[in-house]
Amino acid sequence: MxxxxxxxxxxxxxxxxxxxxxxxxxxxxxxxxxxxxxxxxxxxxxxxxxQPRTPQVILYFTGGPVRGSEGIDAQFASKVLDAVQDIATAEYLHRKHGALGARGRLPDAPEARLLLTALPRGSFGLELKQANGSDFVASQQLSDALQHMADLVSAAGESDATYETALGEAPPRVLPKLKAFFEALQQRGARLRLVTGDREISLDEQRVASGVERVRATESEEESISLHGTFRGALLDSSRFDFKLDEGEIISGRLGEEVTDAQARKMLAEIDQPAVANFRRTKLQPRGGAPRWSYELLSLLPDHQG
Incomplete structure (x- = not known):
C-alpha cells in the first residue's frame, strides 16, 4: 500500500x-x-x-494502451518510463548541484536510477523505486525531485499560471521529456493517476490535451553570448560555476559539455580575475509567461581591458 x-x-x-x-x-x-x-x-x-519519504512513484493508467488490469502496451510503457526516468534524473541533479542548462555535461547519478519493482492492480500500474537507497540525503533529494515532477505534470494540465510557477523551479532539460510524456499519453488516449510521496495527481483526456498544448507552446531558444566580468570559480565535481558581471549581477550555471577536465582546471587559475566569458544561453518561456535564462560556460579568456 x-x-x-x-x-x-x-x-x-x-x-x-x-x-x-x-x-x-x-x-x-x-x-x-x-x-x-x-x-x-x-x-x-x-x-x-x-517516516522519511520513500523515493517511489506509482503510475496508474486507464484508456487506450491498457487492457483492464491484464497488461499495458509495451511500446507506450517504454516511452513513458523513459520520460519519467530522465525527468527524475534532471530534477534530482537540479536539486543536488543547482541550475542545469538545456544541455551540458552531467555528473553520473546512479542514486537517481529507478527500478520497476511492481505492477500494482487497479487499472494497470507501474511502480518505480530508487535502485540504491543507502544514502539517506540522496533518497530525500530524489523524493523531492519526484514530488516536483508530479507538481510539474499536474500544473501543465491545469493552467498557464500554475505551469509557469512549476516550470520556474525545473531545469530546462526536462522540457523535451515532458513533451514526450504528454504526447505519449495523448496519442494513445491514456488517462493517468500518479502517486508519489504526499502527492497524488490525476490527468483525464481534457487535462492531457491541455498539457500537450501548454508544453508545446513553451519556447526554448539557445544562443552564444560573451560577457565581461570576474570569474568567481567552479566546482569540478558538479561542473558548477559563478561569474560576476561588471554590472554586479552574478551568473551561476554549469560548464558546457565541450569543456574538458584540463580546460576546467585551467579556468581555476583565472579566479577573481577580469575575464571575458563565452556562454551558451538558453531561454525558456512558457506561453504568456516571463522568460527564464540558464547559462553554460564554454570558455574563459583574460580581459586585459578589465
Missing part, C-alpha cells in the same frame, strides 16, 4: 471508530476495545507522518 493510500485508510478507520464510540459509549464491554483500537490507528498514523 502506498503512503497516501495507507494514510487515507487509517484516517477512515479512525473516523469509523469515533462513530462507533459515540454509539457504544455506555457499553462497558465494547468501549474499551474500540478506544484501544482507535489509539492504535492514531499511533500508526503519527508514525507514518514521521
Amino acid at each position: 502506498n503512503p497516501i493510500a495507507e494514510r487515507d485508510f487509517l484516517k477512515a478507520q479512525i473516523l469509523d471508530l469515533e462513530r462507533l464510540l459515540c454509539l457504544t459509549q455506555d457499553d462497558f464491554l465494547m468501549t474499551p476495545g474500540l478506544a484501544s483500537r482507535k489509539r492504535e490507528m492514531e499511533r500508526r498514523l503519527a508514525e507514518l507522518r514521521m
Whole structure:
C-alpha cells in the first residue's frame, strides 16, 4: 500500500471508530476495545507522518494502451518510463548541484536510477523505486525531485499560471521529456493517476490535451553570448560555476559539455580575475509567461581591458 493510500485508510478507520464510540459509549464491554483500537490507528498514523519519504512513484493508467488490469502496451510503457526516468534524473541533479542548462555535461547519478519493482492492480500500474537507497540525503533529494515532477505534470494540465510557477523551479532539460510524456499519453488516449510521496495527481483526456498544448507552446531558444566580468570559480565535481558581471549581477550555471577536465582546471587559475566569458544561453518561456535564462560556460579568456 502506498503512503497516501495507507494514510487515507487509517484516517477512515479512525473516523469509523469515533462513530462507533459515540454509539457504544455506555457499553462497558465494547468501549474499551474500540478506544484501544482507535489509539492504535492514531499511533500508526503519527508514525507514518514521521517516516522519511520513500523515493517511489506509482503510475496508474486507464484508456487506450491498457487492457483492464491484464497488461499495458509495451511500446507506450517504454516511452513513458523513459520520460519519467530522465525527468527524475534532471530534477534530482537540479536539486543536488543547482541550475542545469538545456544541455551540458552531467555528473553520473546512479542514486537517481529507478527500478520497476511492481505492477500494482487497479487499472494497470507501474511502480518505480530508487535502485540504491543507502544514502539517506540522496533518497530525500530524489523524493523531492519526484514530488516536483508530479507538481510539474499536474500544473501543465491545469493552467498557464500554475505551469509557469512549476516550470520556474525545473531545469530546462526536462522540457523535451515532458513533451514526450504528454504526447505519449495523448496519442494513445491514456488517462493517468500518479502517486508519489504526499502527492497524488490525476490527468483525464481534457487535462492531457491541455498539457500537450501548454508544453508545446513553451519556447526554448539557445544562443552564444560573451560577457565581461570576474570569474568567481567552479566546482569540478558538479561542473558548477559563478561569474560576476561588471554590472554586479552574478551568473551561476554549469560548464558546457565541450569543456574538458584540463580546460576546467585551467579556468581555476583565472579566479577573481577580469575575464571575458563565452556562454551558451538558453531561454525558456512558457506561453504568456516571463522568460527564464540558464547559462553554460564554454570558455574563459583574460580581459586585459578589465
